[in-house]
Amino acid sequence: xKPPYRIYLDDVRTPTGDxxxxxxxxxxxxxxxxxxxxxxxxxxxxxHDLGDTAMKEYFDNVSPNYTLDYNNIEEKTGYDAxxxxxxxxxxxxxxxxxxxxxxxxxxxxxxxxxxxxxANPIGSANIMGYLNNFYMNEGQAQTCxxxxxxxx
Numbered sequence: 001x002k003p004p005y006r007i008y009l010d011d012v013r014t015p016t017g018d019x020x021x022x023x024x025x026x027x028x029x030x031x032x033x034x035x036x037x038x039x040x041x042x043x044x045x046x047x048h049d050l051g052d053t054a055m056k057e058y059f060d061n062v063s064p065n066y067t068l069d070y071n072n073i074e075e076k077t078g079y080d081a082x083x084x085x086x087x088x089x090x091x092x093x094x095x096x097x098x099x100x101x102x103x104x105x106x107x108x109x110x111x112x113x114x115x116x117x118x119a120n121p122i123g124s125a126n127i128m129g130y131l132n133n134f135y136m137n138e139g140q141a142q143t144c145x146x147x148x149x150x151x152x
Contacts, residue, residue, distance in 0.1 A: 001019075004041065005041045005042060009024075009050070010024070010047040011024050013047070014151055020045075026076030026077070038112065042112060044115070045115045046114065058123075066122065079127050118146070
């Protein structure tokens with residue numbers, strides 16, 4: 001595959017089509033992003049629940065009670081992946097910290113489009129809120145939304 005890359009983070013689903021790099025957990029995600037470089041990624045789609053304890057939390061608490069307790073989840077989630085992306089961006093773009101919001105808005109912003117395809121409504125909202133707050137603070141449009149990507 002040649003850039004621009006598209007990365008799909010999900011422990012079970014596989015998107016249809018051959019344009020995605022599929023990673024199954026947080027560590028694979030971090031490794032792939034570091035390997036291809038954030039600036040070479042066009043689109044990322046994130047699942048929230050990436051393992052057994054996350055799914056147990058979904059079925060025990062999110063679905064019946066609309067509560068999510070990250071203390072019950074042992075593996076890293078798509079929310080952790082979103083935080084990794086923002087930290088990576090800030091670590092490689094330190095000059096942006098000294099810019100005003102209007103300067104950041106006018107300055108070229110190199111960051112992939114990030115979608116969420118998780119069935120977990122609270123986890124999805126957490127990812128979207130985190131990323132859209134990041135975009136807002138960078139003077140960019142708040143474009144992280146929940147989508148349906150055809151999968152098997």
